[in-house]
Amino acid sequence: MQAAISLTNVTKKFGTMVAVDNLSLEIKTGELYGFIGPNGSGKTTTIKMMTGLYRPTSGTVMVSGFDLAKTPEKAKATFGYIPDEPFVYERMSGREFLYLVGALYRLSKEKVTARLEELKHVFPVEGIWDEYAENYSRGNKQKLTILAALLHNPKILVIDEPIVGLDPESTQSAKKILQDFVARGGTVFVATHTLSFAQDVCTKIGILKNGRVLVEGTLEELRHKARGEAQSLEELYLTLTH
């Protein structure tokens, strides 16, 4: 089966500092891949290379079979991205923002309207849709970026810290969204510090440290690698990263 996302020997340097060091990853279609690691381990940099925001210093990033460096538009059309900081255009209403995103993915106005009707149940944000985004709380901005990522029915979701700022109900909704998305054949790559969230939803987990993958596998495989000393993902993480 073709990999949904594949990184081959990807390195990213900022000056002399190596943020991501010769990283190779393969995320298969239908996987919900959790990417965890300490602060500064290179998670966000990896995601930014996956989404075409950063240019890798070396190596190749393929998304849905498209080389992100050679055919960026085709690759980008297949995924939805939820960034770590939910920055949206401050002086647009949520509704305007979503129509803008729809237009960027070449969706007609009618399609966006229909899709927003479908997504209405995901997060009840209609009450604030016509306010400027600058008035939104962080959680509401986060909800807006999640809706924007789902708008064009992507095959892949790339998410950096999905639940920071969300209330408990919305966290539950987010979990369900990701599990439903994978159940319908989609692929999710999620970087997070919330280990309980990763433990609950991820089918495969990779632990990153100093720009390299220390270990990856299912929760059971990780437990096996930790020689049965740890049970929860948090215990596994502490055992494997120290």
Added chain:
Amino acid sequence: MNVILPLLWSKFSFFSKIVKDRDWTLGIVVFGFFFIAFLVAAATFAFLWRGFIFLKDQPVFGEALMVYALEAGFAIVFSLLVVSSISSGLSVLFRSSELSFLASRPVSFPKLFSYGFLKNFLISSWPVMVLGTPAIFALGLVYARSFWFYVLAFFGAFVFSLIAIALGTFCALIFGALIPRINRTYLWAALLTPLVILGILFAQSIVPVHFEAMFRADVLEEEVVSTIDIERNFQWWPSHIFVNLLRNATQNAFASLLQLVVSFTLFAGFAVLILGSVAKKTYFALWAKFQETSFVAGGSLNHIVRRPRGIPHIIPGEFGVMLWKDLFSLLRNSNTFYSLGFLLFLLFFYVLGIVRVVNREETASSQYLPLLIALTVAIIGYFAAIFALRFVFPAISREGKSAWVLWSSPFRLHTMIWEKFLFYSFLFAVLLEALFLFSSRFLIDDLFITLVLSIMVAMMVATICACALGLGSALPDFRYDDAERLSNTPGGLGVVFLSILYVGAISFLGYMAAKGSALPISLGIAVILSGVLSFYFLRLAFVKIRYIR
């Protein structure tokens, strides 16, 4: 003061940063700005010094022209002080994120206002530093005054600045109160009406209706031209008192000098006292209201966008989407209005000056006409450079922390460059072409020369926009909410320097074209130069925006 002084001192921390951290990039920027300010001040000094020497020796017109130069010069300085302090006052007193931080600490609001006022004073007193100081030195040297002249003159300049900036800060408080309370149309009127009134008063004082009557030799009844008409023209300007003070100081009129110093100081003290009292009672309420609302508050917070709407598909495709986004982002950004208002204010002066000064028979038939035309092209180029620096250079960085939206979507980033280039070029070209054609009515009779020069102006505006966009794409910074601050970076300085060189070249070609002798060659060179530069900088933009750096 125990809070205010450390806060003010922290604003100068960049000096220690340059020295301790060896931050040479910052060093170059700081040096560049001081160097440019020094150059402007030096040029002003040289011009005034030569002028004052010449006027001092003129038996008939000398004194009148000297008074006119001082009155007009310091009226300009006063206007710049007021406008600048309104603009920075709004920012310092209402929009500063530092203030949001300080307001949550145990610092009283009157203290915060005092801090804001002092900060505003430091920021807005540049016209006195750059234009007033050279005038004082030139005057002192020409009249060979002693050390005490300078002490008195600089004390007077300080008091003069205090009055102007207190007035500007007071206006900033009024605007700060109006912005959250009235809708955009009324706000525009509220912003533009005083600017227009000030502009008309200013133009009437600078270029009086009976200008010729004052200076024409054939109506002279005495040996020396009277200064009464000139003084009458400027009598309502606070700068008039300062000019009187300077004149008395040069003439050793000590009795009236003392009276002027005392009354001027009392006037300034009174102005600051009124401002302080008003601020003490109102500042917290005004600031708090300002924080609760966004720029366009047509009603309650929940109905800021009155009609739910998507994207109007006036122009189809990605280009139309970007155009819509940029247009609305600009229109809904209060900083745009402040900057645009200030630039339009300067343009307004220029237009009024053209109308009132250039429309003279002697100018129209002058041998200096090609030079005047070239100067007009240069001034228009200067405005294009300022517009480009303020709006086009930060255009890519203005995507800010929301840049992920465009860069992670299948949107063709080349379209963004084309859209920004064409949008700004068209907007500024229309504005500046209108200005040029308006000015050329008074300068050029030949329709063909007007056409050629207007083509040159359009090309000049587009090339300057391409230059600003290219450098803005090569040196973007997405970290800031207010990308406009990037104008103060090496890239911004680069835009200014390149634009000045290019505008100089086009103005020279405009001069040649206006003379009529080398019209096709001038146009040809202008086309090639503009084409090459535009191509280079647009290509640079296309290459550099592929990834966020």
